[in-house]
Structures are given as structure tokens and as C-alpha cells.
Amino acid sequence: MTSTAQQEISVSSSSGSRPVSKDAIINLDHGDPTMFESFWKEVGEAADITIPSWRTLSYFSDVSNFCWFLQPEFAHEARRLHNLVGNAVADDRFLVIGTGSTQLFQASLFALSPSDAPEPMSVVSAVPYYSSFPRITDYLRSALYRWSGDASKFEGDAYIEVVCSPNNPDGSIREAVLKSSNGKTIHDLAYYWPQYTPITAAADHDIMLFTVSKLSGHAGTRVGWALVKDVEVAKKMVKFIELNTIGVSKDSQLRAATILKAISDGYEDPDLQTKPGLKMFEFGRRLLSMRWQKLREAVKASGIFTLPDFESVHCKFTGETTEACPAFAWLKCEREGKEDCADLFKKHKILTRGGGHFGVESNYARVSMVDRDETFDLFIERLMSLR
Amino acid sequence: MTSTAQQEISVSSSSGSRPVSKDAIINLDHGDPTMFESFWKEVGEAADITIPSWRTLSYFSDVSNFCWFLQPEFAHEARRLHNLVGNAVADDRFLVIGTGSTQLFQASLFALSPSDAPEPMSVVSAVPYYSSFPRITDYLRSALYRWSGDASKFEGDAYIEVVCSPNNPDGSIREAVLKSSNGKTIHDLAYYWPQYTPITAAADHDIMLFTVSKLSGHAGTRVGWALVKDVEVAKKMVKFIELNTIGVSKDSQLRAATILKAISDGYEDPDLQTKPGLKMFEFGRRLLSMRWQKLREAVKASGIFTLPDFESVHCKFTGETTEACPAFAWLKCEREGKEDCADLFKKHKILTRGGGHFGVESNYARVSMVDRDETFDLFIERLMSLR
CATH class of the missing domain: 3.40.640.10 (Type I PLP-dependent aspartate aminotransferase-like (Major domain))
Incomplete structure (x- = not known):
């Protein structure tokens, strides 16, 4: 098993920040949920707070x-x-x-x-x-x-x-x-x-x-x-x-x-129900669903990674039968010799969290799916170039 | 020494609240600093915050x-x-x-x-x-x-x-x-x-x-x-x-x-310097100084308690030579037989924190000096009736 003392997670200069250029470091190590920023900008003042x-x-x-x-x-x-x-x-x-x-x-x-x-x-x-x-x-x-x-x-x-x-x-x-x-x-x-x-x-x-x-x-x-x-x-x-x-x-x-x-x-507010942009779970589901589709295509194209599959299940809240769209992608590197997946990504300036942190082999890596659009899109672009 | 396991501090129904009547429980166990509310109401909107x-x-x-x-x-x-x-x-x-x-x-x-x-x-x-x-x-x-x-x-x-x-x-x-x-x-x-x-x-x-x-x-x-x-x-x-x-x-x-x-x-803001009500340390010093004076008088009148004395010292910030006005009063019950000071107060529906919590004898008790005016004034009034 892995030693927890050696598995220290670190904050780096790219944590939480936007990639500044096409070849910048893409930090998807943490699950920093900044993808929701655009939703809250849409909601506007209704969710602001003033504290005397x-x-x-x-x-x-x-x-x-x-x-x-x-x-x-x-x-x-x-x-x-x-x-x-x-x-x-x-x-x-x-x-x-x-x-x-x-x-x-x-x-x-x-x-x-x-x-x-x-x-x-x-x-x-x-x-x-x-x-x-x-x-x-x-x-x-x-x-x-x-x-x-x-x-x-x-x-x-x-x-x-x-x-x-x-x-x-x-x-x-x-x-x-x-x-x-x-x-x-x-x-x-x-x-x-x-x-x-x-x-x-x-x-x-x-x-x-x-x-x-x-x-x-x-x-x-x-x-x-x-x-x-x-x-x-x-x-x-x-x-x-x-x-x-x-x-x-x-x-x-x-x-x-x-x-x-x-x-x-x-x-629940009748005045807001006509504005579909103000339904947070729909916003999140739509965005994550698109991201998962892009990710699955890129992973398929790469030929060296696999992703977990999720069964379609009826959701009592939405009334629809859908797959899961998790906040993290759990990638497995399928190359022979059990390649270190986080290391492989790191060589391409993509920061992920390796399997060892999660108690499993290093041919796994976790990637955040909840960062800002520009970070996620650049990740997909770079992933497409990995073969 | 006292056992820390037995010295649990508890939150009660009177914690943080105003006494509702002349004979209500007066809770001065915690150092709940609500005396500052009136200062901030004076400051007004300048110190409010809005978070989008x-x-x-x-x-x-x-x-x-x-x-x-x-x-x-x-x-x-x-x-x-x-x-x-x-x-x-x-x-x-x-x-x-x-x-x-x-x-x-x-x-x-x-x-x-x-x-x-x-x-x-x-x-x-x-x-x-x-x-x-x-x-x-x-x-x-x-x-x-x-x-x-x-x-x-x-x-x-x-x-x-x-x-x-x-x-x-x-x-x-x-x-x-x-x-x-x-x-x-x-x-x-x-x-x-x-x-x-x-x-x-x-x-x-x-x-x-x-x-x-x-x-x-x-x-x-x-x-x-x-x-x-x-x-x-x-x-x-x-x-x-x-x-x-x-x-x-x-x-x-x-x-x-x-x-x-x-x-x-x-x-430091020239526009505010003409308004003495907006200087927080002066507000606090003035209020605490009055409270300490009232407390010392009440303690003297009671004849059964003593308080620590503080030397007058030059304060580099105010430029004045003043005594300390601590946030807590540390009362000692001087009655013979080492009476339990917090117990004595409790009999008069005043909640304080007994000496045992602080590693000393129970003839000491700590009383908060930073609660709201109405709570402090009622405390002084009740203290005056204790002989």
C-alpha cells in the first residue's frame, strides 16, 4: 500500500488560475468548482448578499x-x-x-x-x-x-x-x-x-x-x-x-x-420558472454532459486511456433516464508496463492526481471536470494530441 | 489540579441573549463581545459589505x-x-x-x-x-x-x-x-x-x-x-x-x-476625523472605563469581593497615562471558608466562570465586561444587592 506521509498534496502556482497560453500548465489536480461562476453571473443580484x-x-x-x-x-x-x-x-x-x-x-x-x-x-x-x-x-x-x-x-x-x-x-x-x-x-x-x-x-x-x-x-x-x-x-x-x-x-x-x-x-418561484437559465442543476448537468462527451471522444481518439462506464438510470428529480456525469474523471492508462498516468500527464503539463493518493496503482489518475471552460477546453485539446 | 474532563463549559439558553426582566438570568460566562454593536450601528453603511x-x-x-x-x-x-x-x-x-x-x-x-x-x-x-x-x-x-x-x-x-x-x-x-x-x-x-x-x-x-x-x-x-x-x-x-x-x-x-x-x-481618513464617534478604540476605552468604575464601586460596596489593581501606564497610541480596562473582571470572593465564587453568583442568577476552569481555586470567578449595556447594568444592579 501507499504511504500517506509521502502522498502530500501540494498547492502550486497554477492552482485555481486560468491557463495563460496554449502551452501553459493545466491544473486539474484539485476539484476547484469554478465552472459554476458563469451560472452565478447569470443569476445576478438576486443571490448577492449584503451584511451590515x-x-x-x-x-x-x-x-x-x-x-x-x-x-x-x-x-x-x-x-x-x-x-x-x-x-x-x-x-x-x-x-x-x-x-x-x-x-x-x-x-x-x-x-x-x-x-x-x-x-x-x-x-x-x-x-x-x-x-x-x-x-x-x-x-x-x-x-x-x-x-x-x-x-x-x-x-x-x-x-x-x-x-x-x-x-x-x-x-x-x-x-x-x-x-x-x-x-x-x-x-x-x-x-x-x-x-x-x-x-x-x-x-x-x-x-x-x-x-x-x-x-x-x-x-x-x-x-x-x-x-x-x-x-x-x-x-x-x-x-x-x-x-x-x-x-x-x-x-x-x-x-x-x-x-x-x-x-x-x-x-419554485413562479416569476423565475420561465427562465431556464436560472435552474442550477440543469446548467450543471448540461455543461458536465457536454464535457463528458468531449472527454470520451478524446479518450477514444487517444487509444491509450480508458474511463469508467456508467449505466443509464432514471432520475426522480429530472424525470429523465441519464448517465452519471461525475465531478472527476478517473482515467486509466492502458499502455503496457503500467505507466504512471499522472507522470505521463505531467510531461504534457497537465496536473492530475495519481492513483497512489487513492490507495491504488499509479496507472490511474483523477482529473477535475468542474474547472472553468477555458481550462477544460485546453485540456481536451492537449489530450487529443496525446497518442 | 483540576481535571479538564470535568470542567466542561456549556452553552445555555441564556447565552448571547438579553435579560428579559429584572430578575432574569444574567449570563456573563462567555466573553461574547456584543458591547461593540452600538459602535457599528453608529458607523453605518461604510462598514457594510456586499458579496456578489x-x-x-x-x-x-x-x-x-x-x-x-x-x-x-x-x-x-x-x-x-x-x-x-x-x-x-x-x-x-x-x-x-x-x-x-x-x-x-x-x-x-x-x-x-x-x-x-x-x-x-x-x-x-x-x-x-x-x-x-x-x-x-x-x-x-x-x-x-x-x-x-x-x-x-x-x-x-x-x-x-x-x-x-x-x-x-x-x-x-x-x-x-x-x-x-x-x-x-x-x-x-x-x-x-x-x-x-x-x-x-x-x-x-x-x-x-x-x-x-x-x-x-x-x-x-x-x-x-x-x-x-x-x-x-x-x-x-x-x-x-x-x-x-x-x-x-x-x-x-x-x-x-x-x-x-x-x-x-x-x-486616517480626513473626512472622518472630525467625527469622534467613529474612533473605535476611543469608543471601547470610554465604555470599558465607565464599566470598570461602576464595577469597582459595586465591589467595594459589597464588601465580599476584591478585584485586581492595575498600574497606570503611558499608552503610546492614545498618548495618555491610563489603567487597563480588561475584557474580563477576575473577582475573588473574600468570605471566610473559601466560598465557591461562581456558585455564589449562580444563586443570584448570574452565570460566571469559576476559578477551577482556569487552574486555580474556586473562590475566583471570571465575569465578562464586554456584553451589551442592559446586561452589564443589570449585573451591577444585582451585584449591589449582594452583601
Whole structure:
């Protein structure tokens, strides 16, 4: 297996920026969701927010709620959107706000691990797993929990299994692979939205994590939320966030509430329904669908890569039968000798994330599909030249 | 010593809210800085912020900076304000942004602890120390660092000493008590601003932590910053924040930059200089000075409490010789038999934080001085009735 210590992800001078020329570095290593910028420019002022200087000074948002730092406006809009989309059971569940789903993942580990156990709880996920799980679990060398690798190879009774569905990096729909009654699960559903995958049912797991980053593209806002069944688990998650950052920025929560409201209004406000450009999931689905088509053509033309195939499934939200259009492409280099796929791309000034980060062989690489048009188009152009 | 596990601080239904009647619970347990609301209402629209929906989608703020999630506007305004006030050397120092200074404290522990040491690094602070230090250090049972209590009683060579100055809870000006060349220090300077204490020199320590919460009252914004001398330490702090929350909310940074700009403009913009109501430090100093006078009178009248005395010192920023007006009052109950001070207050429906949380005897209690007028005035009124 790969060593997580050696698999450090780095920010480089091309991260988050536009390629400046035809032969510039194309950075698709991170999943920076800037493709949504053009949608929000279309929406215009309706989703802007003004915050008066005297507002939200207090640490406290709503002391009548167990999650005392949760802005009620955000909770309302999150539940409203889940009900509109039908992707998760949100009513009668405890909603915990977090500084992105990364913080909520750690809050979940803290909440699910006994505080006084002699041995740390094993944290596992089936390969290929999200590259950050190992490092986020282990960076503080906590005695509460420790990364234990591939869930499929785990032997034992007590564990926390992280189930990412649709999965980062490969877009597959997943269920827990371990089934012990002593085991716990965390479902990372960051990508379970109609632009990425058909919505087949309202998910209803013990802990479900969501993030604004991948829903609407507002990664810089750092807001995620968890839907939790057990109140004691939810309370321990709140305690973690209290100790970690004394709550979550109210400005971000207010902004995220405004963004989520604009998304739902695009479907539910009669004045807006005649403007198809204001339906965010349609925008995302149309753009990603075109990109996946271009990518599949370029991959086919190259002859050296393959991509996962996705079954067409009926989406309850759109009413259409469609394939998944994941936020990442999981490319396999099919050349003989198990060529290092990320290295091959790097030689052509395309930055991707190699298989080793995800617990698998280096002939795989993950490529972001959610960057700006100019970056994606240049990537396709360069990919076409690779044979 | 007190057990940190038993010393859990809790949020109650009265946290952050106004007392509704003369005999309501008065909650001065937390340092919720809502006294600044009236100042910001006076400032008006100049410090409001509007964020367009399409802005700050990317994870990245400035990839040319080692702290890639730092908004340049914030760094500029933070340095400008330090130069105006003269409380810290900010130029030629590495600025790390954090989700409040709580996150930066943890980032500092992570950065100062060797990643592969056989034993955790000892974290100490002289009593009375800020009540959250022990729990924040120990909640994840990290093998990197562990809370080791009172710095004055620490024997050993390798340690991290946290120096809070002015000190929370007692307002005293502090220096490190340990002097080993192998020791490291973190200076928490959250209260080193002219409304709380005379500014005697520009602080210039290895790691200095500041927070918007205590500077301007924007606790709900969750923004703090560190000034760091050593680039390798600063980089490890950035790595911690990357793993912990993938950076810091851009919305909060932009808002905090607007707030800091308004504070500096109140002193430097010629159009505003004729309006004394727009000088934040004067507002804070005047209000806290009146409150401390009222408190000292009430304490004297009660005959059962004492308060720390503060020397009058020349403040380089205001040019005046003044006493400190700390954000907390550190009350000692002088009744015989070492009465539990927080318990005594609680019997009169005043919530404070008892000495045990700060590593000392329970005949001490900490009371917030930075709440709203109506809460503070009711506290004084009730205190006067205690004999």
C-alpha cells in the first residue's frame, strides 16, 4: 500500500488560475468548482448578499438549538433544497453545520470514537478512496482513531467505514462493504446532486455529509452540513466544532443560505420558472454532459486511456433516464508496463492526481471536470494530441 | 489540579441573549463581545459589505503567497492596523489567517511539535490560564502534544508555553515564565488593543495570535490571524489549516477586511476625523472605563469581593497615562471558608466562570465586561444587592 506521509498534496502556482497560453500548465489536480461562476453571473443580484457591520457579532446563532452556532436561515434552506431534490431525508434529522465537510468528517470521527478506548478506532474506506481521508484521519496522531486503509481488506469488528457516493475519485455509486453490527458508517454525499448523478432515492443513513462547494461551486465559502439520526452523535459533533473553531462563520452561513435559496427559487418561484437559465442543476448537468462527451471522444481518439462506464438510470428529480456525469474523471492508462498516468500527464503539463493518493496503482489518475471552460477546453485539446 | 474532563463549559439558553426582566438570568460566562454593536450601528453603511454571488468560488485566494487561502485585502488591512496602533511588528512577518485564534492556537501546537517524537510535547501556561487551553490541547488525545498544566510548576526542558497578554482571565501583562532555549512560546495577544490596555511597545514574538472577535466584536465572523517569524513554522501552520478546514472562509476574510479598514479609516481618513464617534478604540476605552468604575464601586460596596489593581501606564497610541480596562473582571470572593465564587453568583442568577476552569481555586470567578449595556447594568444592579 501507499504511504500517506509521502502522498502530500501540494498547492502550486497554477492552482485555481486560468491557463495563460496554449502551452501553459493545466491544473486539474484539485476539484476547484469554478465552472459554476458563469451560472452565478447569470443569476445576478438576486443571490448577492449584503451584511451590515453590526450584524452577527455574537458567538451564538440560536441557543434554543442543540447546534447553537447554526444560523436558522441556513438550516431552513438546506432542508428546503433536500425536499425539492429528494436526495436525502432532511426533516426530523439533526442538522450540524461545519466549516466545509472536511471539518464535519473529523467531527464524525470524534463523535463515533469512544473517548476512553485503549486502542484507536480503525477508519476505513474501499479503494479507490478520497485522497484526503488518510491524511485528515492521521495528521494529529490521535489516540481516538487511526487510518486503516482499504475497507475491503479490513478484518475486525469495530470500525468506522467512510462511504463516499457518488465516489471521489471514480464516480461509482457505493454502499458500505463492511456489515458488522459494531461498525459505524459515515456517508459522504458531497456529489449526490442531480448535476452529477441520477437521484434514485432519498438517502437516509446515520451520518450524511454535504458541502456547498460541490453543490453550487462556493468552495471558498467553507460551509458544509451533516444530517444525523442520533442526537448524542450530533451533540458530540457540535462539541468537536466548538473546540475546533468555536462554531462556523455566520457570514458564510448567511451567504450559503442566500445561495441555496436562489437555487430553490429557480425551481419554485413562479416569476423565475420561465427562465431556464436560472435552474442550477440543469446548467450543471448540461455543461458536465457536454464535457463528458468531449472527454470520451478524446479518450477514444487517444487509444491509450480508458474511463469508467456508467449505466443509464432514471432520475426522480429530472424525470429523465441519464448517465452519471461525475465531478472527476478517473482515467486509466492502458499502455503496457503500467505507466504512471499522472507522470505521463505531467510531461504534457497537465496536473492530475495519481492513483497512489487513492490507495491504488499509479496507472490511474483523477482529473477535475468542474474547472472553468477555458481550462477544460485546453485540456481536451492537449489530450487529443496525446497518442 | 483540576481535571479538564470535568470542567466542561456549556452553552445555555441564556447565552448571547438579553435579560428579559429584572430578575432574569444574567449570563456573563462567555466573553461574547456584543458591547461593540452600538459602535457599528453608529458607523453605518461604510462598514457594510456586499458579496456578489459569483465571487470567491475557488478554494484559492492567492497562490503566490505561502498562505494560499489568505485574501490579500485582509492581510493589507491587518498590517495597516498594526502599524496605526503600534501594538505588534507586522511588516516582514508571515501572516497566517485562521478560523478564529482557536484554530491558530491548534495550528501553532501542530507546527511546534515534532511529527515523530516518541513522547508528546508538553503544553503549559501559568495559572490562572485561559480555560479553553487544556481542553483544546487534549480533546483529540494527540500523540504530538498534551496539556501539562501550570507553567510555573513545569520541570523540563522541552515545552510549548502559551503566554496570554493581557491575560485571560485576570488582565495582567505577562511574559514567559520558562526560559529554556529548547522551549517554544505562543503569544496570545487577543486583548493587546488600546481599548483594553495601554500599548507600551510593538510586540515582536515568534508566534503572535490575534482575533477579530476581541478587536472589533465580530466573534460570529470567526477570523483570527497569526504573525510568525519563522517561515517553516508558518508553513506548518498553513498545512494544519489546510487539513483541518481547507482554508478559511473567504466571505469572513472579506468582511473582516472591511471592518478593519473602517477602524483604520476612523483615524486616517480626513473626512472622518472630525467625527469622534467613529474612533473605535476611543469608543471601547470610554465604555470599558465607565464599566470598570461602576464595577469597582459595586465591589467595594459589597464588601465580599476584591478585584485586581492595575498600574497606570503611558499608552503610546492614545498618548495618555491610563489603567487597563480588561475584557474580563477576575473577582475573588473574600468570605471566610473559601466560598465557591461562581456558585455564589449562580444563586443570584448570574452565570460566571469559576476559578477551577482556569487552574486555580474556586473562590475566583471570571465575569465578562464586554456584553451589551442592559446586561452589564443589570449585573451591577444585582451585584449591589449582594452583601
